[in-house]
Amino acid sequence: MEYVSPEGLRLDGRRPMEMRQIRAEIGAVAKADGSAVFEMGNTKVIAAVYGPREVQNKSQLIGDQALVRCEYSMANFSTGDRRRKQKGDRRSTEISLVIRQTMEACIMTHLMPRSQIDIYVQVLQADGGTRCACINAATLALADAGIPMRDLVTSCSAGYLNSTPLLDLNYVEDSAGGPDVTVGILPKLDKVTLFQMDSKLPIDILDNVMQLAIEGCKAVANYIREILLENTKELEYRRGV
Amino acid sequence: MLHNKSFVKKTKAGKVMKQVREHYLRDDIYCGAPFCKVCDTSAARLSDSASTVLVLDTNVVLNQIDLLENPAIDDVVVLSIVLEEVKNKNMAVYNRIRAICSNSLRKFFVFSNEYHRDTYVKEMSGETKNDRNDRAIRVATQWYQSHLGDAVKVLLITNDKENKRKATEEGIRAETVESYVKSLARSDLLDLVVRPSSEDVDMEEVEDLRPSKRKVIYTEHKPMSEITSGLHRGIYHQGKLRVNRYNPFEAYVGSESIGDEITIYGRTNMNRAFDGDIVAVELLPQDQWREEKSLSIACDEDEDEDEDVHLAPSSADDAPRTIPQQGSIGETNPISSRPSGCVVGIIKRNWHSYCGSLEPMPMPAGSGGVAHALFVSKDRRIPKIRIQTRQLENLLDKRIIVAVDSWDRQSRYPSGHYVRTIGEIGDRDTESEVVLIENDINSRPFSxxxxxxxxxxxxxxxxxxxxxxxxxxxxxxxxxxxxxxxxxxxxxxxxxxxxxxxxxxxxxxxxxxxxxxxxxxxxxxxxxxxxxxxxxxxxxxxxxxxxxxxxxxxxxxxxxxxxxxxxxxxxxxxxxxxxxxxxxxxxxxxxxxxxxxxxxxxxxxxxxxxxxxxxxxxxxxxxxxxxxxxxxxxxxxxxxxxxxxxxxxxxxxxxxxxxxxxxxxxxxxxxxxxxxxxxxxxxxxxxxxxxxxxxxTPTREMLEPLLRTAAVIGLHLDVTSSKALADSLDHAVGDDPYFNKLIRILATRCMxxxxxxxxxxxxxxxxxxxxxxxxxxxxxxxxxxxxxxxxxxxxxxxxxxxxxxxxxxxxxxxxxxxxxxxxxxxxxxxxxxxxSVELHTLIYFRNRPTDTEARIVKIRSNGFIVFVPKYGIEGPVYLIPRTEKGGGEWYVDEQQQKIKKMDGSLSYSILQPVTIHMEVVEPQPHRPKLQLTLI
Structure with missing residues (x-):
């Protein structure tokens, strides 16, 4: 199948190095300590953060740092067919774990010992790249909750189809079965905190694809920073400073 | 730069599902004209001084690809919507148009109209997909006209009447292929133009043109929906049609659904299917399953076809297909247990272009005008093709390439169009070229x-x-x-x-x-x-x-x-x-x-x-x-x-x-x-x-012809393993030195x-x-x-x-x-x-009629097939002249694999050496063939 036309356009009209349109909104869940909605094209996720708060299950309490918990789920209406998915299936357990580890790496957990931070992410609409969107939403929500972090974590995926590296795969490209590289970085520190790949890729091409994904992450980081700044300004204005 | 317009699409993947895809509309898609002031011209493909820019409709690309491949047609804009439609309908044509577009010598530009902000059109309610695409083509044409200004004439080429009418209404210049090519005043190009099939044209027109052709010869193909449901219910069978290389009136369809090959006899049952087409077949009632006719060398129907002298096949893939006899000949009502069927529909056509020559015909009165001629392909599996030409006198003694366009129910032969000339018939270089083209061999110099x-x-x-x-x-x-x-x-x-x-x-x-x-x-x-x-x-x-x-x-x-x-x-x-x-x-x-x-x-x-x-x-x-x-x-x-x-x-x-x-x-x-x-x-x-x-490993059925021959001459072959076969081949030594090699040759061709x-x-x-x-x-x-x-x-x-x-x-x-x-x-x-060897054998024997020794390898009802070891060729020898039917003087002993004269004075059995005379004859002009006669 032709995923990139000889004219250099992908199936949805993007060029290989282009991301989908991204949009973010802070404060979608009033009850939560921090929350955000993050959209990458037709992929839409919502994240809510509770904490730091008292550890609910005392047996899990950690003496010198905060406990980070994460739950990923997909809304039943998020995909085309309304299938009721079981909670806690293999895929969502794995993604929950991935998100938790990624977030844990940037939260300064040692500042909040004996406490617990809960991150809930739910996919409202799925069109490929849900993992990345969830991490980005979680970052925003954590920042909104005022939880101390080393840096923002941002994530983006890239793939390799028709001998072309492609940034930010959508569902159709994702299900092509080609390599799918998901990268999460700390943009300021220039460190990679997440790296996953499906399928095989020669090492020299992997380098290109990974660089592309990192570029994507940086673009997301810039956008997220803008959103946060805007949000802060608004808060400032409301307080009348 | 990005405009997000999601649109809703319904697809059927077992069940109806709503799918949403993003569709980004861009403003960085350029027009491809190097003289354009607004656009980025780095990727421009059109010529600097293009006065006319052509925009093609899908049907033009699909049907007139041979014309487009001619370098006379240039400065063409191919819209992405057209490419997409072509891709869905015919992959081969898509690859060809893509090849033209990427050829740096041609001035074809692909305009991604579907992703351009100004040329994207949304499907209106009640509008069919086809109408939307036609409208998209018109919108793009209009955009080109306004974008390039009045200095350039943007011309929509379409053979769709409705599209042309609407275009004219909207003030777009539109022409049909014929009228555009006529305006170029090049008569050789006109031959390349595919004429619309008579089913597309109104009935009255057909009556005017060819009143004699009103008769319906073939049954109608079933609509696709019926075929799909028929395949589902198991009443139709799908498979690739393969025409017998040695008898074009017989074809086989290997069907997975019944696990056997379905035989199809005659052009009527083949119902306009070509070799290589994917077809849907319906089985005939069992009492119509015919006994195989392979016993006679020639199978006469309405055309005069006969078996030629050819090279001895070297493996089962080259050999004529013979099917083991089931019923014996003596039976009054021979019913074969092999299923036979008829084609009810063609799922995928395998039409391409064919090499051959025109059937000799007298010059029509007022030469220079349009003449109808019949094209005969070198490949005997292909029926004759009817073409129209304006250059008949030039083509009669040439090898030409012809492409098939359509085959409707009223005509006995498919209609096609002339593509190009290779050279003089009989010329060795031309014939070698034909061999290369027929076998899809690229002999062009390296780029x-x-x-x-x-x-x-x-x-x-x-x-x-x-x-x-x-x-x-x-x-x-x-x-x-x-x-x-x-x-x-x-x-x-x-x-x-x-x-x-x-x-x-x-x-x-x-x-x-x-x-x-x-x-x-x-x-x-x-x-x-x-x-x-x-x-x-x-x-x-x-x-x-x-x-x-x-x-x-x-x-x-x-x-x-x-x-x-x-x-x-x-x-x-x-x-x-x-x-x-x-x-x-x-x-x-x-x-x-x-x-x-x-x-x-x-x-x-x-x-x-x-x-x-x-x-x-x-x-x-x-x-x-x-x-x-x-x-x-x-x-x-x-x-x-x-x-x-x-x-x-x-x-x-x-x-x-x-x-x-x-x-x-x-x-x-x-x-x-x-x-x-x-x-x-x-x-x-x-x-x-x-x-x-x-x-x-060859199956037992594949080795059957070898075993039958061996049995007749009293040779026992063990074929249980390759070792056993090798041993029994070693032991197969007769009194004459060539016997063993002959048996080995027969064994080889079974594999x-x-x-x-x-x-x-x-x-x-x-x-x-x-x-x-x-x-x-x-x-x-x-x-x-x-x-x-x-x-x-x-x-x-x-x-x-x-x-x-x-x-x-x-x-x-x-x-x-x-x-x-x-x-x-x-x-x-x-x-x-x-x-190539066959061709050279023919050239060799042209001036050298030869007498040589040959072996009988197959017995037929009116003669036998001989193998000439010295020259490695195989061909029929007729005991009964082909013009006489029945014969009667000779009869075949199936059990003994012998053909005997009624009075018992003469008999020929398999593997018997005979002396034959080889000579090149030319029964039809430009069709020399090797004739073997018994001395």
Whole structure:
């Protein structure tokens, strides 16, 4: 199948190095300590953060740092067919774990010992790249909750189809079965905190694809920073400073 | 820059599902005109001074691709929506239009109208997909007109009346193909224009044109929906239609649903299907299943077709299909148990262009006008094709290419259009060209991009190569090559050194082609596409450019060359103790021919080192050969012939059977051993992506013709295993010396050919090579002329850790498609070689009527088929003149495989030698054929 036309356009009209349109909104869940909605094209996720708060299950309490918990789920209406998915299936357990580890790496957990931070992410609409969107939403929500972090974590995926590296795969490209590289970085520190790949890729091409994904992450980081700044300004204005 | 417009689409994937796809509309898609002031012109393709820009409608691309390929049509904008529609309807046409668009000499520009902000159109409610696409084409045309301004005339070319009318209403200039081509005033172009089929045209028009053709000849094809449901319910069967090469009125459809082949008799039942079409077949009621008619040589229906003299087939793939007889002839109502059926619909057409000539016809009155002519294809499986031409007088004695456009129910023959002329009929170059075209062989010179990949000439081994740690310096070894006389692409050389411990070091050195052909380069892609070199009688079509084939890679004598070597240590009993693979530098000390090598070995006075090596190798090879035969390898025979060609005129001077010497067998033995060793090595390293070669075990049905013939002459053949067959073939010695070879030839043609495959696609027991009785086999020894060997070289290098495995090997479907292509090319190359030999046989016998001895190989009701060993040809001999029906004087004894005269005075039985007279006759002008008559 032709995923990139000889004219250099992908199936949805993007060029290989282009991301989908991204949009973010802070404060979608009033009850939560921090929350955000993050959209990458037709992929839409919502994240809510509770904490730091008292550890609910005392047996899990950690003496010198905060406990980070994460739950990923997909809304039943998020995909085309309304299938009721079981909670806690293999895929969502794995993604929950991935998100938790990624977030844990940037939260300064040692500042909040004996406490617990809960991150809930739910996919409202799925069109490929849900993992990345969830991490980005979680970052925003954590920042909104005022939880101390080393840096923002941002994530983006890239793939390799028709001998072309492609940034930010959508569902159709994702299900092509080609390599799918998901990268999460700390943009300021220039460190990679997440790296996953499906399928095989020669090492020299992997380098290109990974660089592309990192570029994507940086673009997301810039956008997220803008959103946060805007949000802060608004808060400032409301307080009348 | 990005505009997000999601749109909703409904697709059917078992159930109806709503799907949402993003669709980004852009403002950075340019018009492709270099004179445009607004757009970025770096990728512009149209000409600088284009006064007219053509925009094509989908139906124009689909039907008039031959016209578009003509360089007279230029400055064309191809819209992405058109490409998409073409892709969905006909992949072959899509590939052709894509090729035109990427050709830098043509001025075709692809405009992605679907992604352009101003030309994207949304489907309106109540509008069909087709109407929307037509509207999109009109919108894009209008955009072009307003974008480029009044100085340029933007013309929409469409054959769709409705679209043209709407375009004119909207103020767009639109024309049909005919009127546009007429305005160019080029009569040769007009022949390329495809006329709309009469089903598209209004009924009255047809009446005016050809009132006699109102009769409906074929039944209507069922609509696609009915076919799909019929296939689902099991009343129709889907399969590929294959027309009998020797009887165009008989076809087979291999159906998976009933697990048997369905036979289709006659054009009416074939219902306009062509060879290679995917069709839906309905079984006929059982009482209409016909007994096979193969007993008679010719099958007359409405056309006069007969069996030709042709080369003796070398394997089951080339042979005419014969189906075992079920009912005996004496029965009053012979009902075959083989299902027969009729075509109810065509799922996928396999139409392409065909080579042939026009049926001779008188010049119509007022020549220069449009004439209707019948085209007869060289390929007998293709029916005659009706074409219209304005240049009849030029075409009558030419070989031409014609493409098929349509076949409607009212006409007996399909209609098509002229594509191009190849040359004079009967001219040797023209006929060779026809052979190449018919077998889809690319004989064009290599492009400049391909030639740019060659190393600079003159090339010699550099110090870099010598110091390269992966390359072993074997220049001190006494390496030599043994090849056919006059061979210029020497890809293998050998050496054999006696070791102090009494063992031998034997090396096979193969030209290191992959050192020059790097994966992913244009050179590599071209070679992969060609797949193999093609050897015709008078010329060779190379897989790699000439400098590589004949110089840089060729392991000629006394020059240093790069090689890939397999080196064994062998005991004097030819047991392999160790195997080593390495890239090397060699210097061949002698390039011998088979004859020379044989003469050296036979001449007991010669004691020079090379001769000693040859003798040592020969004794090893004999032992290896014996061991292989013990394991059950078959010694098969084919009726290969060799021409002696006049160096000046290229006319054949003499033909004879190819003689096989001990030296040939010696070289072959070591090549086989190298191939087997390499196959083991690459499969060990890459179990899922190795390219191997297998030879399927023939089924009992395939061997049936051989067994029947053997039974008649009182020979018992055991076919339970290849070993058993080999033994019984060895025991089949009659009183005449040629008998054994004849039986072997008959056995060979019962088997299919060996094929390449990707090891991941099959399970290990299926890797078996039946003919060689080897569990693993591949091709490693001829990388100059076979692409499979190039792949194997890369695999071997990767398995040794010398080079990285190219990414293509990770893509199993792609590897499978490469091996499929190799099989296809390999087969075509063989067919072309055979066709070339047939052609030269005809030229040879044109002035030399000959009497010769022949063997009867098949008995028919009105004669028999003979095989002429000396010339390797096979053809019918008629006892009853074909014009007389019935005969009556002769009858066939089916049990004894004999044909006898009624009074018992004469009888002919199978394998009996007869003397025949061979002569070239020309029953129809421009159709010379070889005629065999009994003396």
């Amino acid at each position: 400049s991009q391909v030639l740019a990949c060659l190393p600079p000439l003159p090339w010699s081994v550099s110090s870099v190569d010598l110091t390269n740690p992966i390359r072993q310096d074997l220049r001190n070894l006494r390496v030599f090559s043994v090849d056919p006389p006059g061979c210029r692409d020497i890809d293998d050389a050998l050496h054999c050194t006696a070791l102090p411990n009494g063992n031998f070091e034997v090396g096979v050195h193969i030209a290191d082609v992959t050192n020059f052909v790097h994966p992913g380069t244009p050179l590599d892609e071209e070679a992969a596409q060609r797949g193999t070199s093609v050897y015709l009688v008078e010329r060779r079509i190379d897989m790699l450019p000439k400098p590589l084939t004949e110089d840089i890679c060729s392991l000629r004598a006394d020059v240093e060359r790069l090689a890939f070597s397999v080196i064994w240590e062998m005991t004097p009993e030819a047991d392999i103790l160790s195997t080593k693979y390495t890239k090397s530098v060699i210097k061949s000390s002698a390039a011998l021919s088979y004859v020379e090598a044989q003469a050296r070995m036979d001449d007991s006075r010669l004691m020079d080192p090379v001769t000693t090596d040859l003798r040592n190798m020969n004794s090893l090879a004999k032992k290896m050969r014996l061991r292989r035969i013990e394991k059950g390898a078959l010694t098969l025979a084919s009726a290969e012939v060799k021409f002696q060609i006049d160096t000046e005129t290229h006319d054949p001077l003499d033909i004879g059977m190819y003689q096989i010497r001990e030296a040939n067998q010696m070289v072959e033995e070591f090549m086989l051993a190298a191939n087997v060793s390499v196959a083991e090595q690459i499969l060990r390293s890459f179990p899922s992506c190795s390219l191997l070669r297998r030879h399927p 299919t050919q060996a094929v390449y495959f990707c090891s991941g696609d099959l399970s290990p027991p299926e890797y078996h090579h039946y003919g060689l009785a080897a569990p693993l086999y591949t091709h490693f020894t001829s990388p100059i002329r076979r692409y499979a060997d190039v792949i194997v070289h890369r695999l071997l290098a990767a398995s040794l850790g010398i080079f990285k495995l190219p990414p293509i090997f990770r893509d199993r479907p792609q590897l499978t498609s490469i091996s499929d292509n190799l099989n296809y090319r390999h087969r075509n190359a063989q067919m072309a070689g055979r066709a």
